[in-house]
Amino acid sequence: MGYYTTDNETLNMPGLSGKQFPDTAPQQSSGVLYHQLRREPLTVVGGKGSYLVTDTGLEILDATCGAAVSCLGHSDxxxxxxxxxxxxxxxxxxxxxxxxxxxxxxxxxxxxxxxxxxxxxxxxxxxxxxxxxxxxxxxxxxxxxxxxxxxxxxxxxxxxxxxxxxxxxxxxxxxxxxxxxxxxxxxxxxxxxxxxxxxxxxxxxxxxxxxxxxxxxxxxxxxxxxxxxxxxxxxxxxxxxxxxxxxxxxxxxxxxxxxxxxxxxxxxxxxxxxxxxxxxxxxxxxxxxxxxxxxxxxxxxxxxxxxxxxxxxxxxxxxxxxxxxxxxxxxxxxxxxxxxxxxxxxxxxxxxxxDNLLPNVREMGIYLGELLHERLDNHPHVGDIRGRGLFWAMELVQDRETKQSYPPSKAVSWTMHTTGLKPEHAISLMPGSGGADGVNGDHIILAPPYNTTQEEIRLIVDRTVRVIQEVLGE
CATH class of the missing domain: 3.40.640.10 (Type I PLP-dependent aspartate aminotransferase-like (Major domain))
Known part of the structure; x- marks a missing residue:
């Protein structure tokens, strides 16, 4: 559900995770046709609850359940x-x-x-x-x-x-x-x-x-x-x-x-x-x-x-x-x-x-929305915060007053995703683009598991805010 384009500039964007290979590199050992052929994504070898574990031992907080899929977390x-x-x-x-x-x-x-x-x-x-x-x-x-x-x-x-x-x-x-x-x-x-x-x-x-x-x-x-x-x-x-x-x-x-x-x-x-x-x-x-x-x-x-x-x-x-x-x-x-x-x-x-999880989705969803508004309502590049249940997004803009989007060449949402995967953040955010008119417009989505807790919601919001600040400034 991610970013699809045929724009050569964007195909080489820095906003994808993993190791990058030059287009002249010899054939790699993997037999997988990766979404981006010149980038090897991180390898996940395990998962428990809301966390994914890579082959390097990095524990990533899966704040999106993949693409809003793993609603019970991992490995129940x-x-x-x-x-x-x-x-x-x-x-x-x-x-x-x-x-x-x-x-x-x-x-x-x-x-x-x-x-x-x-x-x-x-x-x-x-x-x-x-x-x-x-x-x-x-x-x-x-x-x-x-x-x-x-x-x-x-x-x-x-x-x-x-x-x-x-x-x-x-x-x-x-x-x-x-x-x-x-x-x-x-x-x-x-x-x-x-x-x-x-x-x-x-x-x-x-x-x-x-x-x-x-x-x-x-x-x-x-x-x-x-x-x-x-x-x-x-x-x-x-x-x-x-x-x-x-x-x-x-x-x-x-x-x-x-x-x-x-x-x-x-x-x-x-x-x-x-x-x-x-x-x-x-x-x-x-x-x-x-x-x-x-x-x-x-x-x-x-x-x-x-x-x-x-x-x-x-x-x-x-x-x-x-x-x-x-x-x-x-x-x-x-x-x-x-x-x-x-x-x-x-x-x-x-x-x-x-496990009576639907009431928890509603309760934690309200809490997630409140924290996002509390922390990001005044950020100059967060134009809109919206959602329901455990399904929330932040639309990212160059200017809050004019609602001007970032150009696709900057790959803002994917840069958010990749920045989140740095060890100092260790969070998986779901990037989205093209919402404004099919080409322009960036947002990131949070979709935690249905059994999430207040403590985990606070951690998700805190890490998300730090990623936004690193990519777009305070």
Whole structure:
């Protein structure tokens, strides 16, 4: 979920961790295709709780759970036992022919967590796969209606969004540097409207209600431009993550946009790959918004990193439509419903409930926000501090008054990340860029594990502040 670009100056930026090799260096011993070919990243050999341990013995405070994934921290023995137990029973069976107990248990838990509103779960291996499945499901849904609407093949998404890295999911998202070299291959039936981004999007003296009304009208206008009966779905992250940096939806925003979709018969798809499964304080982020999606994607916090897993949750009315039609979903993945991954995720979700972690996410999230504001509200280069639950970001600017971003060539957010990995700081911060317009804009994200403590939150904030001061000054 990091920085993607084809800018040569940025490819050689100093803001990536690890050893750097010149482009003329002989081939290295590693067989791994690193994200940056001329840089060898730090090697992690262990982890416990909120800490990662490198092969040099450096203990790094993982303040972001990787990419908001390791929500229980690292190496919970209870999950290890569940994985080993499942491995001894059956490690794999092909979901086209069979089901398995682990997939059944996890899917039932997920359905029950929505009160049955989302009546089926489709378990895959990554958030990208879940988004692909959602797009296909939306298309098929309109062919299965009692009066089919096969002309509904267009989608509306939002600027500065991210929904995955396959060609289909990349087309749904709109992060300029990630899309740039693949534009010729991306679907042309997806259009994009502005984000709900109060820091940069609200006009002077505009109220929250007026801003939400304007955003809803922009969606309405896009429906009208495309032809309302040609749109299959609107797709949005319930709370944007890596590309925009933890912007909570304003009150009434998602509800207003769903109303537009409902008025025109289109589906409402919420991407909770990053913000879901407890990250924002409720198991599903939409629970806080008085809105229910037709399709919902989940991933990172689902399995806490113990195995690759994600899912698509499907509203009962969509399932009923398919059931009354062909009775099948025209899509499959080799590893969908993988028994070991499902067993791991099921145990993770049990632990979240058993250890009463969602209240802790809410309580520690409030504490984290308070400390960030207390320490950084007056910093001349911290333009905005925003978040919900244990999902917070700081947008970094050259000038607080004008909100001018740093040029991409300075790679500010990645320099923050690398500076954090110095032994004197030993903290992993999540960098993000391009939020302002797809190219400009830097932010860093904090996403501690759900079982974090006040003491750990204070340590995270203290180290983060020291990194900001080293990179941007007092």
């Amino acid at each position: 023995e209870r999950v290890h036992e569940a994985i080993l137990d499942q491995l001894k029973k059956i490690p794999y069976c092909y979901s086209l022919y069979f089901t398995n107990t682990a997939a059944e248990n996890l899917s039932k838990l997920l359905v029950d967590s929505t009160g049955g509103i989302m009546s089926r779960a489709y378990i895959v291996s990554s958030g990208t796969e879940a988004v692909e499945a959602a797009v296909k499901m939306a298309i098929q849904y309109f062919t299965e209606l009692p009066v089919p609407e096969p002309q509904r093949v267009k989608f509306i998404s939002r600027h500065s969004s991210y929904h995955g890295n396959t060609l289909g999911s990349l087309a749904v998202g709109h992060h300029a540097s990630r899309r740039r070299i693949y534009e010729s291959l991306l679907s042309k039936n997806i259009s994009h409207i502005p984000q709900c981004y109060p820091y940069r999007g609200m006009k002077p003296n505009e109220t929250t209600e007026e801003y939400v009304t304007r955003l809803a009208q922009e969606l309405e206008d896009e429906f009208q431009r495309l032809g309302p009966n040609t749109v299959a779905a609107f797709v949005a992250e319930t709370m944007p993550g890596a590309t925009l940096g933890c912007v909570p939806p304003l009150p009434g925003y998602l509800k207003a946009l769903k109303a537009v979709c409902k008025r025109h018969g289109a589906l409402f798809i919420l991407d909770e790959v990053m913000s879901g499964m407890g990250r924002t304080g409720t198991l599903h982020a939409w629970e806080q918004e008085d809105v229910v999606p037709d399709l919902q994607t989940i991933a990172k916090g689902l399995g806490a990193g113990y195995a690759p897993i994600a899912g698509l949750l499907i509203n009962k009315h969509v399932v009923d439509t398919l059931n009354q039609g062909t009775g099948a979903f025209v899509h499959s993945q080799t590893y969908q419903g993988h028994p070991v991954a499902c067993a791991a995720a099921y145990r993770v979700q049990q632990i979240i409930q058993e």
